[in-house]
Amino acid sequence: MKAHFLRPGKLLPALLVAALGACDNSTSTDYDPAAHASVNGSVQSGTTPLAAYEIHLYRAGSGLQELVASTSADDDGAFNLSFAIQPGDTQSVYYLVAEDPVNGTAGHYDVSLAAALGTAPQAGMAVVINERTTVAIAYAMAQFLHDDVQVAGTYPGLQNAAATTQNLADRQTGQVGEVLANEPNGLDTSTLRTFNSLANMLAACVQAQAACEALFTNALTLGGGAPANTLEAMRNVARNPWQNVGALFALAQTAADYAPHLAASAQPVAWTLAVRYIGDGPLGQQLDGPGNVAFDAEGNAWIANNYEFSLDPAAQGICGGRQVMKLTPTGGTPPGAPYGNGGLYGAGFGVAVDAQGNAWVGNFGFQGASCQNDFLALSHSVSKFAPDGEALSDRDTGIVLEGLSMPQGMNVDQQDNLWVVGCTSNSVVKLPGGDPQLAQNFDDLGLQKPFDIAFDSRGHGWITSNATGTVVEVDNDGKQVGEAVSGPGIVRPMGIASDSQGNIWVSGSGVLDPPCPTPNPDDILIRAVGENGELNDSAAVTLIRTEGEARTVSTFGRTLAGPERHGLRLPWGIAIDGNDNVFIANFAGQRLMALCGVREEFCPPGTATGDALGSDDGFPSDALTRNTAVQIDSSGNVWLTNNWIIDAFSNIGRDDSHQNNPGAHAMVVYIGLAAPVKTPMAGPPRRP
Structure with a gap:
């Protein structure tokens, strides 16, 4: 089998490569006017230098990547590059990319390792290229590594993805990145071990061509195509983490260059990397019960938070x-x-960012x-709150909205109107253009414990009514459209979302009873479903297709008798x-679930709309606790809120009840797992 990483001349035949006249043997494209940067690096596999590897430096943006400079590593794997950069270019x-010098020869599996430098490189940068940095770029930039490992993407998704590589691997040392190496990650979860096992998977191939066959025949594209080189192979694993897990795990077990790694008894369900984020420092921003998240235009995450901070679940x-x-x-x-x-108190599920970058948060009253x-x-x-965090609402009361009680979900429509769902007031409030003086409260829609709202491509709002087991559609004037939608899977519905084709997707919990009007219930389940939600036979996701007032309802539920959508536990x-x-x-089961959407061309062959995306078990991770929200950023990362701790219902009725402080303390981010979404959201998702 032969695969090739495209040579610079093949990649960009019209590219003019000129010598800089520097003391090293690198070459660089010529820019005028120009500033200069330099890299002092080494390429290695584990601790073994990779002599004579060909080193290529690329610049990527929204168009075709450009070759900037090239050189070769010496006998110790060391190299130096000097190159020109355009002044003021910060994007x-x-x-x-480091290539085996024998790449392209017959019968050879092409070895290509990589490391991201990020934006605006400086003079004298130290860089190590190894398997860890390759896994980091393959995962964090998975959605921007295109065919033949061309890199391209729009701002800020590509730039944020490149910066995220540093969380996984430190480009200066080739060691594990600081975020992944330390609490609340590190040895607290299996993600660090999974990351090192992925690096070992590559190392086995880099060090012995005989091991490459297992990698190149199992790390395939969505359509089953073989990779051209090891970097592309790891990109395929990141994008399709459910694929050939056993064979790839067996390969990873044949190398031990990177530790700690997964034990032989710890084969994962899928090759996902779920990383906890809390902010800077040991306690970060002191998250306690993050309920939902919304992204601004720069990719920053604004997070609604339930409680005052304490690590003690029984704290008084x-x-x-x-x-x-x-x-x-x-x-x-x-x-x-x-x-x-800003008058904020006990936020729940309600947070949104408007077109001006202002963040809005609903004051539910959690305590x-x-x-x-x-x-x-x-x-x-x-x-x-303004984009810089300045409070724009009264410090004591916030913005009081007549008729609103215990707000939960909120969203911004395509006309930049803010809509807020009142869980106890059984209403939805519209703020035209975000103006509270023009607020309208719609309380005649038959809602009971409404929880969330989403907007379709027509600008119509769709609201989940938890207690009635229905979804209500309203036009932009707040008038109900057609009858409330029901279906076998719309049982105790919670979250709701729209797709780019104008369809509506509903998360049917089956058993969740939102805590309104009581924000500190002994339980929020109408019946027992087991500790991990494994007995919840009502868990389902519903697709609503619309043509005017006509609706077609399709239910994709979990089956207890078989494996179908087994990862739906407590949606x-x-x-x-x-x-x-x-x-x-899922609020139970410690797993993210994914389903194939209406565009089946983006799903594995043979997968239909509503089928599990790759794995019926979903994507489990011990980094998760009890999750309420899931959102996707402009880099393709999937963010979840660790809202409550696993044992949130312990010691009920006692002074040390964990309901005193059930909040968990982190966001969890599945790196590079999804297709990027333009932020802030306004209506259906759009590609950046």
């Missing part, structure tokens, strides 16, 4: 959180975050069981990616 992404007097959290696209803390002083605050008096408002939030595939958060 181009630079990355290195834990009241509603009074801050909105904001994480950078790579999980760090931006200046001043978290932000308060611990032993808090003595009058939550009913604090749950009639929303809070508003809550739901999101659609840029390929219209469907992702579901």
Whole structure:
């Protein structure tokens, strides 16, 4: 079998490569005017230098990538590159590819390793290219690595993806990145071990051509095509993590260059990388019960948070959180975050970002069981924050909206109107253009415990009515369209989302009873479904197709007797990616579930709409706890809220009840798993 990584001359035949006259043997394209940067690097497999490897530096953006400079590693695997960069260019992404000098020969599996430099490289950068940095770029930039490993993408998704590589592998040392190496990741979850096993999978092939056959015959494209080289192989694993897991795991077990790795008894269900984000520092931004997340135009994550912070689930007097959290696209803390002083109290599922970049948060009134605050008096408002975190609502009351009580889901439509669902007021409030003075409360829609709202391609809103087991459609004036939609899978519905084709997807929990008007219930389940939701035979996702007032309802439920959609345990939030595939958060079972959407060409061959996307078990991870929301960013990362701890219902009725502070403390991000979505969201998902 022969596969080839395209040579620079084949890749860009019209590219002019000129010598810089530097003291090394690199070449670079000539820019005028120009600044200069340089890289002092090494290429290695594990701790073994890779002599004579050909090193190519590329610049990528929204168009075709460009070759910037080339050189060769010496006998110790070391290399130096000097190259020109355009002054003021802060958006181009630079990355290195190291190729085996015998690539392209008959019968040889082509070995290509890589490392991302990010944007605006500087003089004297130190870089190690190895299997870890290759896995990092293959996962974080999976949605931007195209055929023949061409890299291209729009701002800010591509740039944020390149920055995310540093969370996985430190490009300066080739070691595990700081975020992945330390708490709340590190040895607290299996993700670090999975990452090192992926690196070992590559190392086996890099060090012995005989091992490459297992990689190249199992790390395939969605359509079953073989990779051209090892970088493309790892990209395929990242995009299709359910594929040939056993064979790839066996290959990973044949190398031990990177540790700690997965034990022989710990074969994963899928090759996903789920990383916890909390912000900078040991406690980060002190998340306690993150309920939902919305992204701004730069890819920053604005997070609604239930409670005041404490790591003790039995802590007394834990009241509603009074801050909105904001994480950078790579999980760090931006200046001043978290932000308060906007009248915020006990946010739930409601958070949205408007076209101006303002963040809106619903004040649900969440608080611990032993808090003595009058939550009913604090749950009639929303809070508003400027893009820099400045509070734009009253510091004591927020923006009080007449008729609204205990807001949950909220969303912005295509006309930049904000809509807020009142779970206790059984209504939905519209703020035209985000103006509270023009607010309209629609309370005649037959809603009972409404929970979430989404907008289709016509700008119509669709609202889940949990207690009635229905979905209600309204036009842009708030008038009901047709009859409320019901179906066998719309049982205790929670989250709702639209796809790019104008269809509506509903998350049917089967058993969840939203905690309104009581924000600290002893339980929120109408019947027992087992600790992991394994007994929930009502878990389902429903697709509603519309033609005017005519609707076609399709139910995709979990079957207890068979494996179908076994990863649907306790569905809550739901999101659609840029390929219209469907992702579901579970409040039990510690797994993300994914279904094939209406565009079946983006699903594995033979997979139909509503089938599990690759794995009927979903994508389990011990990084997850009890998840309410799932959203997708512009880099293709899938974000989930670790809302409550696993044992949130322990010690009910006692002073040390975990309902005093059931909140969990992290966001969990599946790196590069989905097709990117343009943010902020307004209506159906759009590709960037």
